[in-house]
Every structure is written in structure tokens, then in C-alpha cells.
Amino acid sequence: MDIPYTVQPRPDTGVYNAKVGMWLFLASEVMLFGGLFSAYIMLRVAAPEGTWPHGWLSIPLGTLNTLILALSAVTVLLAWAACKARLFDRYKFLQGITLLLGVIFLGIKGYEYHDKLTHYTAVLKDGRIADGHLVSATGSEVVLKGEFVAERSDLADRRGRAKSHEEIRIARDQVQKMQRYGPAYNTYLALYFTLTGLHGLHVIGGLVVFAFLWGPGSRLWRTDPDRFTNRVEVAGLFWHFVDLVWIFLFPVLYLT
Amino acid sequence: MSDVDTSAFQQQVRRCGVIFAAVACVTLLMVGTAYAPLGAEALRIGLILAAAAVNASLVGGYLMHLFSERRAIYAVLVFTAIFFVALMGLSVWAQQDHPVVAR
Numbered sequence: 001m002d003i004p005y006t007v008q009p010r011p012d013t014g015v016y017n018a019k020v021g022m023w024l025f026l027a028s029e030v031m032l033f034g035g036l037f038s039a040y041i042m043l044r045v046a047a048p049e050g051t052w053p054h055g056w057l058s059i060p061l062g063t064l065n066t067l068i069l070a071l072s073a074v075t076v077l078l079a080w081a082a083c084k085a086r087l088f089d090r091y092k093f094l095q096g097i098t099l100l101l102g103v104i105f106l107g108i109k110g111y112e113y114h115d116k117l118t119h120y121t122a123v124l125k126d127g128r129i130a131d132g133h134l135v136s137a138t139g140s141e142v143v144l145k146g147e148f149v150a151e152r153s154d155l156a157d158r159r160g161r162a163k164s165h166e167e168i169r170i171a172r173d174q175v176q177k178m179q180r181y182g183p184a185y186n187t188y189l190a191l192y193f194t195l196t197g198l199h200g201l202h203v204i205g206g207l208v209v210f211a212f213l214w215g216p217g218s219r220l221w222r223t224d225p226d227r228f229t230n231r232v233e234v235a236g237l238f239w240h241f242v243d244l245v246w247i248f249l250f251p252v253l254y255l256t
Numbered sequence: 257m258s259d260v261d262t263s264a265f266q267q268q269v270r271r272c273g274v275i276f277a278a279v280a281c282v283t284l285l286m287v288g289t290a291y292a293p294l295g296a297e298a299l300r301i302g303l304i305l306a307a308a309a310v311n312a313s314l315v316g317g318y319l320m321h322l323f324s325e326r327r328a329i330y331a332v333l334v335f336t337a338i339f340f341v342a343l344m345g346l347s348v349w350a351q352q353d354h355p356v357v358a359r
Binding site: 012015019042087090250256 | 261262264265268269272273275276279280283284286287289290300301304305307308311312315316319320326327328329332333335336339340343344346347348350351
């Protein structure tokens with residue numbers, strides 16, 4: 001049985017079914033991310049003054065990732081345009097570039113996650129607070145590369161502050177509490193990991209579809225190029241949405 | 257392969273190049289605003305979010321073809337926009353409903 005309107009537009013909507021389906025799916029995605037953004041706004045507005053973190057993320061890396069994702073949005077559109085123009089080799093090249101850019105985006109994100117998950121705050125029994133990246137931890141000693149601060153609130157705003165690379169050696173029995181910069185550290189990091197983690201899952205999902213359309217799925221080109229072109233288009237729409245979400249995540253988490 | 261197909265593709269390449277350049281410029285402007293000594297925090301956040309909205313409209317309008325889409329797609333998006341605004345409105349409303357606690 002043939003599925004109707006996979007290539008030809010439906011008379012009532014004017015577009016083929018997969019495209020309407022993708023837009024309906026994206027509408028539900030808007031509400032999913034909208035709920036999380038609304039949680040971000042509520043928690044940020046409710047945070048006591050001076051406690052909301054600033055400058056905790058690398059702006060150069062965030063900017064680079066924004067440009068990488070924007071470039072991949074362009075290459076995915078051009079891959080579709082190549083299909084429309086019946087330039088299959090060009091499609092393979094451009095879709096391959098898109099895949100590569102998506103993997104680079106995830107690699108940079110992974111590096112940022114690693115940077116956060118190896119960063120610790122140690123509250124000492126004498127009241128001092130050590131903050132920095134973990135160098136080593138043994139049964140008797142913890143070594144951090146960072147700085148001492150008087151108050152935890154001193155860590156909130158790091159804009160314009162030079163990174164300290166002083167090596168701090170702390171005896172284990174002096175540590176009262178030690179916590180890494182994971183989702184449980186504070187509200188900001190909980191939101192950061194939730195929002196970027198969900199976005200990262202969408203990137204992975206998009207890459208899986210692109211890899212299929214680049215590899216085994218591209219066999220459809222030989223038998224039904226128009227249907228294949230439409231598949232590339234709807235996958236591209238999803239990718240553009242992923243780019244759109246990042247366009248707002250970047251300023252919200254990195255710049256404001 | 258017809259020449260017409262190739263020329264249409266080349267035109268699309270040029271157009272995409274312009275859009276990417278515009279998105280890159282607005283992104284760099286947005287980053288510059290984050291570092292700029294503007295004084296008022298609200299103004300800085302407002303400008304940064306306005307730049308993000310410009311980038312979003314470039315991606316949505318040109319790359320997702322929303323500037324020249326069918327009515328059925330617009331209908332879906334209008335409903336989405338209504339529900340999205342209601343969602344954000346509920347958040348703001350809930351925020352106003354909190355008792356004021358002296359800190």
C-alpha cells in the first residue's frame with residue numbers, strides 16, 4: 001500500500017504530509033523548551049540579588065559553538081538544495097559536512113561538561129573555601145588548581161576576573177564538604193545541565209537521522225529522488241529548530 | 257544535469273553565505289554587548305535578547321522558509337505562539353503572586 005502525499009502536496013494543506021507532521025512535532029518541542037525557559041526565568045528572577053552566577057561559562061567556546069551550529073544549518077539547507085538541483089554528490093558532501101559540524105559541536109560541549117565536572121568547591125573546617133579544578137585526590141590529600149575565597153558568594157560573579165592557577169594542597173581531614181560543579185551544585189548549574197543536556201540529546205537525534213540519510217537511507221535516491229529530497233527537508237527543519245534553541249540558550253546561559 | 261539546476265543551486269549558495277555572514281555578525285555583536293560597559297543590567301540583557309531574536313528570525317525566516325510558507329504551517333505556528341505566550345504569561349503571573357518577603 002502506498003502512503004499518500006509523501007511527495008505531492010495535499011490539496012487542503014498545500015504541503016506534503018511529512019512537512020505538516022514535522023511542524024506539529026516542532027510545535028510540541030517549542031512547548032517543551034518553553035516550559036524549561038519559563039522555569040529558568042522564574043528561578044532567576046526569584047534568586048536573591050548577587051547570588052546568580054555570571055561568567056561561569058566560556059564565552060569564546062559558546063560563541064564558537066553558535067557559529068558551528070549556524071554553519072551546519074546552512075550546510076543542511078544547501079544539502080537539500082543540492083537534492084532539488086539533482087546534484088547528489090554535492091548533497092553527500094554537504095550532508096557529510098553537517099555531520100562533522102554536529103560532532104564538533106558535541107565535542108566542544110563535552111569539553112565544557114568535563115571542565116565543569118572536574119571543578120570543585122571545598123569548604124574547610126577552618127572556614128576557608130577553596131575553589132578550583134581537581135588535580136588529584138588521594139586518601140590523605142586533595143590537590144586543586146584554583147584559589148581561596150572568603151565567602152561562597154565571592155564565587156558568584158566571575159566576569160572580568162583572571163583565572164587563578166595556584167596549586168592548593170588540602171589535607172583530607174581538613175575538608176568539611178567538597179562539591180563538584182554538577183547539576184546538584186546550585187540552581188544555575190541544574191538549569192545549565194538540564195537545558196544543554198536536552199539540547200544535546202536533540203543534536204544527537206538529528207545526527208542519527210542525518211547519518212542514516214547520508215548512508216543507508218540514501219539508497220532511496222536511486223528509486224524515488226523526490227521522496228528522498230522531502231526526507232532531507234524535514235530532517236533539515238528539525239536541525240534548524242535545534243539551531244534556534246541554541247540561539248536562545250547561548251545568550252541566556254553564557255551572556256546574561 | 258541541466259544548467260538551470262546548477263544556477264539555482266549556486267544562487268542558493270550565495271544567499272546562504274549572506275545569511276550565515278549576517279548571523280555571525282549579529283552573534284559577535286551580541287557577545288560585544290555582553291562585554292560592553294552599558295551600566296544598566298536590564299538594558300544589556302534587553303539588547304542581547306533582541307540580537308538573539310534577530311538571529312532567530314534570520315534562521316526561521318530564511319533557512320526554515322517561514323517568510324514564504326503555506327497557510328497551514330502558519331496556522332500551526334499561530335497556535336504555538338498563543339500557547340507559548342500563555343505559558344510565559346502564567347510564569348510571570350505566578351511570580352507576581354508570591355508574597356513579598358523582606359530579606
